[in-house]
Amino acid sequence: MTYLLRRLVxxxxxxxxxxxxxxxxxxVLPGDAADxxxxxxxxxxxxxxxxxxxxDPFLLRWGRYVEGVVLHFDLDRxxxxxxxxxxxxxVKLQATFELTLLALLLAILVGGTVGILxxxxxxxxxxxxxxxxALCGISLPVFWLGMLLIVFAVNxxxxxxxxxxxxxxxxxxxxxxxxxxxxxxxxxxxxVFFSCLKNILLPALTLCTIPMAVIxxxxxxxxxxxxxxxxxxxxxxxxxxxxxxxLKHVLRNALIPVTTITGLQFGQLMGGAVLTETVFxxxxxxxxxxxxxxEARDVPVIVGGILLVATLFVFVNLAVDLLYxxxxxxxxxxxx
Amino acid sequence: xxxxxLLGALLCxxxxxxxxxxxxxxxxxLRGAAPVDEHPRTGGTFVWGRSGDAKxxxxxxxxxxxxxxxxxxxxETLVTFAPGTTKLVPGLATEWDRSADGLVWTFKLRRxxxxxxxxxxxxxxxxxxxxxxxxxxxxxxRPEDAFGxxxxxxxxxxxxxKVDDFTVTFTLSRPYGPFLDAMSLYCVGIxxxxxxxxxxKDADGRYRYxxxxxxxxxGPFRFKSWQRDVQIVLEANEHYWQGRxxxxxxxxxxxxxxxxxxxxxxxxxxQGMDNPDLIDLASIxxxxxxxxxxxxxxxxxxxxxxxxxxxxxxxxxxxxxxxxIDKRRLIQAAFNSTADPAVTMCPAAMRMHxxxxxxxxxxxxxxxxxxxxxxxxxxxxxxxxxxxxxxxxPNPGDTAxxxxxxxxxxxxxxxxxxxxxxxxxxAVQSGQHEMCLLGWMADHGDPDGFLYVLLDKTNARVxxxxxxxxYQGGRVHTLLEKARSVxxxxxxERLYREVQEIVFRDAPVLPLxxxxxxxxxxxxxxxxxxxxxxxxxxxxxSLAK
Numbered sequence: 001m002t003y004l005l006r007r008l009v010x011x012x013x014x015x016x017x018x019x020x021x022x023x024x025x026x027x028v029l030p031g032d033a034a035d036x037x038x039x040x041x042x043x044x045x046x047x048x049x050x051x052x053x054x055x056d057p058f059l060l061r062w063g064r065y066v067e068g069v070v071l072h073f074d075l076d077r078x079x080x081x082x083x084x085x086x087x088x089x090x091v092k093l094q095a096t097f098e099l100t101l102l103a104l105l106l107a108i109l110v111g112g113t114v115g116i117l118x119x120x121x122x123x124x125x126x127x128x129x130x131x132x133x134a135l136c137g138i139s140l141p142v143f144w145l146g147m148l149l150i151v152f153a154v155n156x157x158x159x160x161x162x163x164x165x166x167x168x169x170x171x172x173x174x175x176x177x178x179x180x181x182x183x184x185x186x187x188x189x190x191x192v193f194f195s196c197l198k199n200i201l202l203p204a205l206t207l208c209t210i211p212m213a214v215i216x217x218x219x220x221x222x223x224x225x226x227x228x229x230x231x232x233x234x235x236x237x238x239x240x241x242x243x244x245x246x247l248k249h250v251l252r253n254a255l256i257p258v259t260t261i262t263g264l265q266f267g268q269l270m271g272g273a274v275l276t277e278t279v280f281x282x283x284x285x286x287x288x289x290x291x292x293x294x295e296a297r298d299v300p301v302i303v304g305g306i307l308l309v310a311t312l313f314v315f316v317n318l319a320v321d322l323l324y325x326x327x328x329x330x331x332x333x334x335x336x
Numbered sequence: 337x338x339x340x341x342l343l344g345a346l347l348c349x350x351x352x353x354x355x356x357x358x359x360x361x362x363x364x365x366l367r368g369a370a371p372v373d374e375h376p377r378t379g380g381t382f383v384w385g386r387s388g389d390a391k392x393x394x395x396x397x398x399x400x401x402x403x404x405x406x407x408x409x410x411x412e413t414l415v416t417f418a419p420g421t422t423k424l425v426p427g428l429a430t431e432w433d434r435s436a437d438g439l440v441w442t443f444k445l446r447r448x449x450x451x452x453x454x455x456x457x458x459x460x461x462x463x464x465x466x467x468x469x470x471x472x473x474x475x476x477x478r479p480e481d482a483f484g485x486x487x488x489x490x491x492x493x494x495x496x497x498k499v500d501d502f503t504v505t506f507t508l509s510r511p512y513g514p515f516l517d518a519m520s521l522y523c524v525g526i527x528x529x530x531x532x533x534x535x536x537k538d539a540d541g542r543y544r545y546x547x548x549x550x551x552x553x554x555g556p557f558r559f560k561s562w563q564r565d566v567q568i569v570l571e572a573n574e575h576y577w578q579g580r581x582x583x584x585x586x587x588x589x590x591x592x593x594x595x596x597x598x599x600x601x602x603x604x605x606x607q608g609m610d611n612p613d614l615i616d617l618a619s620i621x622x623x624x625x626x627x628x629x630x631x632x633x634x635x636x637x638x639x640x641x642x643x644x645x646x647x648x649x650x651x652x653x654x655x656x657x658x659x660x661i662d663k664r665r666l667i668q669a670a671f672n673s674t675a676d677p678a679v680t681m682c683p684a685a686m687r688m689h690x691x692x693x694x695x696x697x698x699x700x701x702x703x704x705x706x707x708x709x710x711x712x713x714x715x716x717x718x719x720x721x722x723x724x725x726x727x728x729x730p731n732p733g734d735t736a737x738x739x740x741x742x743x744x745x746x747x748x749x750x751x752x753x754x755x756x757x758x759x760x761x762x763a764v765q766s767g768q769h770e771m772c773l774l775g776w777m778a779d780h781g782d783p784d785g786f787l788y789v790l791l792d793k794t795n796a797r798v799x800x801x802x803x804x805x806x807y808q809g810g811r812v813h814t815l816l817e818k819a820r821s822v823x824x825x826x827x828x829e830r831l832y833r834e835v836q837e838i839v840f841r842d843a844p845v846l847p848l849x850x851x852x853x854x855x856x857x858x859x860x861x862x863x864x865x866x867x868x869x870x871x872x873x874x875x876x877x878s879l880a881k
Contacts, residue, residue, distance in 0.1 A: 036758055038482060048480040081392060081548065088564060150596055154603045162605035163596060168567055168587040169381050281591045283565040292565075297758075 007321065011314050016066065018310045019303070023062045026299045033079040033298040052077075065303070075304035080296065085304045089285070093270075093308065094178040095165065096277070096284035100269040102181070102200060103207035108262065111212040115219025115258075119227060120246060130216055137213030146206040146279035153202060161202060163281040166195040203280040207273055211265040218261045222254035255327050263320030270316075271309035285309070361618040363674050363852055368631030368866040369420055370857055376878035381585040382861070384872065385597045385609035389565050389590040392548035395525040396469050399485050401727070401870060404522050405610075406568055406588055408871035410452075411525025411553035414443055414462070415516055419876065420865035422634070422687070422781025424516050428457065428526055428554065438511035438823055445502040449577045452558035455530035459498035464529040466496040466506075475543050476532045485523035485779070488789075489514075513820045513828055514782035521779055522871060528552040556581040556875035565590060582863070582878035601626065601856060607879065608857040608864065610872075614672035614730060620856055629855045632685040634778035634868045636678050636786065637728040639719075639739065639846040640764075640805040641771050647717075648770065648805075652709040654843040657771075658695055659702035661742045667849050670734035674854070678847035680836040681776075681790055682783040685850070685868060688829045689783070690836035702746045714747020720769040721752070722760035728775030728851050735773060735848075766799045767806055774804060778869050783832050788816045791839060807844035 038045035049055055053064070068074035075086035111134075118130035153159035166172070166180060170192050177183050181200060184193035226232060227250050235245045270285060277287035285305065293301035325332040390403040395411050398404065416427030429443040449457035468476045469486040470493070477483075492512045497505050508515070518524075531552035535544040551559050556578070557570035568588040572581050589606065591597040594613040600606050602625065612620060612628075621628045641648040641657065648654055663677040676684060679694045706714060721736045729735060733754070740750040750771070755763060764772045779785055789795055789802045793813050796803040812835055819831035839845070853866050863876040 031758065035762075038480065044480045044482060051479070083549075091564075147593075147595060150599045154599045159603070160605065161603045162600055163591055164589060164605070165566060168383055168569065168589070169585065173561075279593055279596060281589075281593070281596065283563075288565065 022303050022306045033296050076300040079298050085300045091178050092285045092288040102204040106208040107212035111215030115216045118220040119223030134213040134216040137209040142275040207276045222257045226250045226253045267313040267316040270312050363630045366630030370864040373862045376582045378582050380879040382583045383587040383606040385591045385606040393551040394548035395522050405872040409557045410555045415519040439508050441506040443504050451528035453552045458501045459504045462504045465526045489518040511821050514784045517780040517782040581875045586874050627857045633851045633853045635728040637775040637848045643844045644806045650709045652705045656702040656705035658843045658846050659698045660746045662697040666738045669738045670731045675849035675851045678850045683850045688832045690833040716749045717770045718751045719771045721773040722757045724757040764804045765801045784820050792816045805844035
């Protein structure tokens with residue numbers, strides 16, 4: 001418990017440092033979105049800067065920002081139209097979360113199965129197939145694979161591909177969240193659910209390839225490490241079935257590194273699915289930060305976006321650490 | 337990123353063993369309109385795929401194409417375009433008249449029109465729409481609101497006054513030739529004063545209502561919802577004064593990648609799209625499910641030479657450049673043969689375009705001109721361009737390289753300077769370049785919007801110049817000022833003709849090409865037309881079964 005507490009306590013200063021670093025980075029960027037907005041009206045820009053307090057000293061502005069985030073969950077307002085950035089980031093985050101979750105589920109399912117089978121039957125055609133799959137997954141460029149899938153789906157399968165999250169004539173005004181895939185079945189809105197599922201499938205397939213490859217290789221090598229160890233041999237010698245040994249004993253021990261890598265992948269996908277999101281016009285977080293933040297130099301979007309992704313990373317890692325405890329009783333004892 | 341997609345698309349072609357080769361496709365036989373049904377079917381959702389999302393839905397505040405194409409369906413102006421042209425016809429005004437001195441315009445307004453919120457359209461709404469952009473203390477104006485489009489077209493408008501509920505007068509400080517054209521601009525689309533007032537005022541006495549996210553106009557469609565970067569949904573205006581539009585719903589969806597957009601059109605997820613990738617035109621044209629529309633564009637892409645810097649202060653040098661560049665080859669190499677060579681800065685499809693005969697590429701003559709100007713061995717210079725694609729410049733890099741190669745033949749060594757778009761614009765507007773690539777697109781059908789903006793010396797202020805050759809031509813200035821201050825269209829045409837002739841001779845800029853407009857529709861779409869001055873108009877569109 002103290003371990004968990006210590007981790008949580010450290011999270012605060014860590015995020016504070018991240019926000020300071022991003023804030024400082026934004027400070028040295030030449031020009032910002034307001035330049036374009038007030039292109040011909042420098043006097044209006046001066047007024048606007050004064051009203052937004054942008055001429056105050058750096059540390060004061062940073063302090064005010066941190067205060068806003070901590071006390072009001074306020075991530076400042078856009079330089080382009082003064083709309084609050086927080087809610088917009090929230091919507092994009094949910095879109096990305098849904099996509100990442102599905103992609104990662106696919107990756108774990110396929111990658112885990114293939115990885116285990118490859119380790120159990122090493123140097124067989126099955127293992128070779130696993131290696132090939134992983135190699136393809138890691139080396140196929142995402143934007144190419146995405147386009148290829150679209151072309152294949154439309155021209156060969158006549159799949160009614162749409163990059164929208166759901167059909168535009170469906171009414172979702174009653175929905176509380178933007179996690180349509182999760183909320184729709186709860187509301188018994190299966191029309192929305194199937195529409196979403198249909199549209200999320202291709203981007204999820206595209207996005208899952210890299211984590212799938214990583215998970216496949218990781219599972220295989222971790223399983224191979226464990227399979228040869230004394231306890232596994234002993235268990236077999238005691239007369240346990242091979243299947244029991246592999247699934248109950250070996251797999252559990254092999255899960256630790258696999259969990260770490262899966263957690264890292266999850267964190268990475270949350271902010272880094274830019275290419276997939278661009279190919280499929282998915283309204284996600286990474287694309288929002290790049291297009292609306294970095295390219296348009298909308299500083300609050302950059303700062304808020306990076307802070308959000310950093311926070312997610314920290315908490316995903318925390319969750320992974322907690323998962324260790326669930327998987328490995330020795331760690332559970334240490335933590336307690 | 338774009339080049340990555342292009343590469344991706346090319347790889348796709350290879351991977352599928354496709355037969356989509358880069359063929360030269362002749363777009364001149366395309367039409368700008370889809371067929372019209374005699375009895376159009378009512379109903380259906382029309383989804384329009386475009387490259388980006390709108391910025392704001394307030395007609396006074398935006399000038400980007402993605403916002404404007406939504407606004408032209410929500411708002412209407414007093415004077416409007418006849419479908420698919422830049423010809424002016426009555427819109428929310430039924431008739432108009434101007435005083436003998438040309439300073440006072442009187443507009444009679446259409447009766448029986450209501451805004452989407454049910455409030456009546458009348459003289460107060462018109463005065464509100466204009467005064468909002470003229471008076472800095474107007475309650476519907478925030479201090480930072482720039483109203484840039486209005487400022488550049490209505491500089492001569494002094495005041496707007498209501499005579500009675502359906503009569504409004506506009507008083508100008510000087511006669512303004514393109515006044516009626518300016519009245520057709522989206523920035524003076526009439527907004528609902530009642531909507532602004534519906535949420536009360538804040539402590540500074542300004543309206544709280546967020547109009548840019550919840551627009552209210554009189555157009556054929558009314559605003560339903562906007563999920564940013566996902567979709568904007570408009571619904572049929574049941575009480576539209578011209579009768580309910582045929583479509584139930586129009587949805588605008590940003591699909592950034594042109595190949596993905598096209599695939600979605602093929603799959604039927606969207607019914608129409610703009611900005612197809614030029615290499616796809618031939619395969620689109622061959623696809624029986626799709627209809628490719630195209631027409632001459634009201635735009636010009638040009639090479640500007642900084643006339644205040646050596647060696648471009650010498651017209652002989654500028655003419656030498658003009659003689660060295662082969663526009664036809666350039667259009668083949670960098671515009672996929674889908675543009676028309678431009679001769680003057682007034683596009684060929686625009687009113688009062690002077691049909692001048694272009695120079696033929698003539699390297700010997702170019703060398704002779706250079707020698708006369710004192711540069712027999714040529715010189716070194718730089719060509720600046722922005723990295724971003726523009727509607728008038730689909731391949732900035734290829735265009736710049738082709739110009740460099742052409743100029744190399746006469747001994748002019750060109751260094752290319754590529755900048756990110758906003759930095760680029762700032763640099764050329766403050767005159768840091770020697771040569772630069774830029775373009776211009778029409779907002780309405782009058783040449784004043786091109787010639788005055790791009791060539792008059794009053795628009796050559798360092799820092800905010802639109803005249804980026806910093807051309808100081810005195811005669812041209814006199815002619816342009818005169819042409820914008822008279823209403824006699826015959827006289828104006830003669831004045832603009834002389835301007836175009838002088839500029840052709842003097843060559844401060846070399847017009848390169850006018851890019852054609854393309855749209856792709858599914859076969860079942862009826863009644864759609866390309867509007868040359870921009871914007872999309874879906875009020876007459878229907879979907880056949």
